[in-house]
Amino acid sequence: MTRIVTVGAAQLGPTGRHEPRSAVVKRMLEMMRAAKAAGCDLIVYPEVALTTFFPRWWMEDQAEIDSFFEREMPGPETLPLFEECLKLGIGMSFGYAELTEEEGRIRHFNTSILVDKKARIVGKYRKIHLPGHADNRSQFELQHLEKRYFETGNLGFGAWRTMGGVMGMCICNDRRWPETYRVLGLQGAELIMLGYNTPTNIPWEPIYDHLTDFHNHLCMQSGAYQNSTWVVGVAKAGLEEGSDFIGGSCIVAPSGEIVAMASTRADELITFRCDLDLARHNKETMFNFALNREPQAYGRIVEQKAAEPPAEEAQPIAEPLAGKQAAE
Amino acid sequence: MTRIVTVGAAQLGPTGRHEPRSAVVKRMLEMMRAAKAAGCDLIVYPEVALTTFFPRWWMEDQAEIDSFFEREMPGPETLPLFEECLKLGIGMSFGYAELTEEEGRIRHFNTSILVDKKARIVGKYRKIHLPGHADNRSQFELQHLEKRYFETGNLGFGAWRTMGGVMGMCICNDRRWPETYRVLGLQGAELIMLGYNTPTNIPWEPIYDHLTDFHNHLCMQSGAYQNSTWVVGVAKAGLEEGSDFIGGSCIVAPSGEIVAMASTRADELITFRCDLDLARHNKETMFNFALNREPQAYGRIVEQKAAEPPAEEAQPIAEPLAGKQAAE
Numbered sequence: 001m002t003r004i005v006t007v008g009a010a011q012l013g014p015t016g017r018h019e020p021r022s023a024v025v026k027r028m029l030e031m032m033r034a035a036k037a038a039g040c041d042l043i044v045y046p047e048v049a050l051t052t053f054f055p056r057w058w059m060e061d062q063a064e065i066d067s068f069f070e071r072e073m074p075g076p077e078t079l080p081l082f083e084e085c086l087k088l089g090i091g092m093s094f095g096y097a098e099l100t101e102e103e104g105r106i107r108h109f110n111t112s113i114l115v116d117k118k119a120r121i122v123g124k125y126r127k128i129h130l131p132g133h134a135d136n137r138s139q140f141e142l143q144h145l146e147k148r149y150f151e152t153g154n155l156g157f158g159a160w161r162t163m164g165g166v167m168g169m170c171i172c173n174d175r176r177w178p179e180t181y182r183v184l185g186l187q188g189a190e191l192i193m194l195g196y197n198t199p200t201n202i203p204w205e206p207i208y209d210h211l212t213d214f215h216n217h218l219c220m221q222s223g224a225y226q227n228s229t230w231v232v233g234v235a236k237a238g239l240e241e242g243s244d245f246i247g248g249s250c251i252v253a254p255s256g257e258i259v260a261m262a263s264t265r266a267d268e269l270i271t272f273r274c275d276l277d278l279a280r281h282n283k284e285t286m287f288n289f290a291l292n293r294e295p296q297a298y299g300r301i302v303e304q305k306a307a308e309p310p311a312e313e314a315q316p317i318a319e320p321l322a323g324k325q326a327a328e
Numbered sequence: 329m330t331r332i333v334t335v336g337a338a339q340l341g342p343t344g345r346h347e348p349r350s351a352v353v354k355r356m357l358e359m360m361r362a363a364k365a366a367g368c369d370l371i372v373y374p375e376v377a378l379t380t381f382f383p384r385w386w387m388e389d390q391a392e393i394d395s396f397f398e399r400e401m402p403g404p405e406t407l408p409l410f411e412e413c414l415k416l417g418i419g420m421s422f423g424y425a426e427l428t429e430e431e432g433r434i435r436h437f438n439t440s441i442l443v444d445k446k447a448r449i450v451g452k453y454r455k456i457h458l459p460g461h462a463d464n465r466s467q468f469e470l471q472h473l474e475k476r477y478f479e480t481g482n483l484g485f486g487a488w489r490t491m492g493g494v495m496g497m498c499i500c501n502d503r504r505w506p507e508t509y510r511v512l513g514l515q516g517a518e519l520i521m522l523g524y525n526t527p528t529n530i531p532w533e534p535i536y537d538h539l540t541d542f543h544n545h546l547c548m549q550s551g552a553y554q555n556s557t558w559v560v561g562v563a564k565a566g567l568e569e570g571s572d573f574i575g576g577s578c579i580v581a582p583s584g585e586i587v588a589m590a591s592t593r594a595d596e597l598i599t600f601r602c603d604l605d606l607a608r609h610n611k612e613t614m615f616n617f618a619l620n621r622e623p624q625a626y627g628r629i630v631e632q633k634a635a636e637p638p639a640e641e642a643q644p645i646a647e648p649l650a651g652k653q654a655a656e
Contacts, residue, residue: 074648086649120644128622131614156625160642176614178506178554179626186628188637205613208583215553218584222550225543226506255536256546283635285533286459286504290634294456297484298507298630300514306618307611309516314488316448320402321414 003276005164005191008035008043009232011249013266014240015052021077024050028094029084031269036088038271041117042163045094046195046236047127047172048110050078053197053236054097055145056243058136065149069099069108073121086119091163095171095195097150098126110150112169112195116162123160123169126153129180131173140203142243146173159187165276168229172196175233176219178226179301185227186289190279192229194220197236200244213248217258225256228282230274237265254279331604333492333519336363336371337560339577341594342568343380349405352378356422357412359597364416366599369445370491373422374523374564375455375500376438378406381525381564382425383473384571386464393477397427397436401449414447419491423499423523425478426454438478440497440523444490451488451497454481457508459501468531470571474501487515493604496557500524503561504547506554507629513555514617518607520557522548525564528572541576545586553584556610558602565593582607 010031015024028045035043048054054068073096074082085092091114098111110130114123130152132144157180159168168189174180175194184192198216201209208215216233224231230253237247247265250258251272260272286292338359343352356373363371376382382396401424402410413420419442426439438458442451458480460472485508487496496517502508503522512520526544529537536543544561552559558581565575575593578586579600588600614620 073646079648082648086652116642116644119647119649121646121648122642122644124645128625129620131620152622153625159638161638161640162642166637176554177621178510178550179621179629182506183626183628186632186635188635202613205609207609208614211583211585215584218546218550218553222506222546225546226504255539256543257539281533281535285530286536292457292459293505293507293633294480295630295633297456297481298511300511301507302623302626302630304514305621305623307514307516309494310487310489312489314444314450314490316444316450317452318401318449319447320407320410320449321447324414 001277003164004273005042005276006040006271006273007232007251008038008040008269008271009234009249009251009260010035010043010045011234011247011262011268012046012049012236014238014245015236017052017241019052021050025077025080027267028081031267032084032088032090032092034269035271036090040090040271042091044193044195044232044234045092046234047095047112047197048097049094049195049236050096052241053243055132055149056142056241058138058143058145066099069097071099073098073113082115082119085115085117089117091116093169093193108150109153110146110171112171114160114162114167114169122162123158123167124155125158125169125171126155127171127174128153128157129173129177137204142199142203157183159184159189165190168192170194172198175223178223181223181227185229189227189229190276191274192231194232195234198246200246212246216246216248217250220250220252221256221258224252224254226287228254228279228287230254230276230279235262254282329605331492332601333370333604334368334599334601335560335579336366336368336597336599337562337577337579337588338363338371338373339562339575339590339596340374340377340564342566342573345380345569347380349378353405353408355595356409359595360412360416360418360420362597363599364418368418368599370419372521372523372560372562373420374562375423375440375525376425377422377523377564378424380569381571383460383477384470384569386466386471386473394427397425399427401426401441410443410447413443413445417445419444421497421521436478437481438474438499440499442488442490442495442497450490451486451495452483453486453497453499454483455499455502456481456485457501457505465532470527470531485511487512487517493518496520498522500526503551506551509551509555513557517555517557518604519602520559522560523562523564526574528574540574544574544576545578548578548580549584549586552580552582554615556582556607556615558582558604558607563590582610
């Protein structure tokens, strides 16, 4: 059996602070046409695809902050993406900063959507693992203020049966948390899409800066293998307003192998014919959850948030040589 | 700050069906002395270290089955390991098949213990993720009957404060499950020890046989990184009674990097000066659980065992171009 979904991972190069959405959408449309020409069923763009990655700046003017958010999806500037989807008969996923009124107040989320080949929005996800900080760390030229500008996503991790398979989404820092892939795997995800904006430097903890690309791939590869799913990871890459972003956009097979990877840190499309039926192998054997998971032993994962190390030195269970002395 | 625990990973080559425990213990003692000479504080041996890996055979004679199990720890044959620990002032961990009477009946577990420098047993773990099958698959020359010969571990995943750090254990197939590392990480584990017997061939699902070493390391590296802990993985390696076992014993840093790896598939000691304080970096930043985990979104991990894919095609959330037709 084969169940091919040809996927395009549409890495975007940097976007300037004052680059209008129309210019970004133009770049995205060019890649969408290239994807269709390459036989793609689905094109995946990065997190916060429509603007520069603004959480690097401390801002206090709410109007300035909100200028990076979308109040409707599609709006006038993003409608051409949907029109092109319908025209070409291609699905798409992209991330954007979402401003919405819910529960009687204005709310801000880091969101991604899944759009089918008829340009219908069939899935929506709001980022759950917000990285960085909410306080002003003005000693650093570039901050990471996602915890300031966004609320924690309130839609859970969702997976949708569409376009011939079960599709899941997550965003950027979510990919470092094995819980993300597992909650999607428990919904049978066969293909997980995610975008990221990942700087090569964390100023307040630079110890692992040289390993940023390794960690990016390590998390996606293990998440793919351990849940037997395709993972499509798409970067905003390159030097953007002083932020040096990794590239490394990739398509990971359910084996955990990277089967396609971007070669630049600019706008670049990579494609792969993903056979969703490959995801079945380990779902039915090694990672047959029904047969092999042991949830009775996983309680701490939901019962506690923080680590709780043992306070006391371990007490001996047995002292087979009690009373005997070491020779030394 | 540094908090060095020098660890020896004592890979064992194959052990024959009729090789007596005394011969294996002799090999283990030689490696323990070499470890001490190399400055080790702790030596880690593989899963079911004392005998051949018997779950490859379908057996029906309970006496024959039980001949591979330990009824006491230490017993006469394993006492020399404890005596040498005390003499040398070195800690150790090893796995063995455990036969015990609990709740009024004979029980069988795949167990590992942690022994401190005074030869006291301070930690005990019984394998939770039993791989393989319980039925007789006699069409295959070599089976994998852990689900037949062992009960699921009933002690949970434990971590113990001992020998200068917080130490966790798991066994073989446990390492493929991200829940294992997370439950240990939530107990503050700074060093996780595990042994494995991993064949290069799974006869009923050979599709990923060529990736066995990659998967072995992928799981341990991601588990180490995502929980910011050292991981020490120790193989029973080489051609044992027709089973071709991978080697690849390794010590993984909290960065996810493999910092030491075995070069053979025989008895081989590798050592590394593990600074447990390195585990603190990401525990306090990227993987600061108190700050960054979102357990309210992880419910499925404990609420369901099996995958539950959506039965129905996803319903549109929005149809911005409803009524419009594709050009084609």
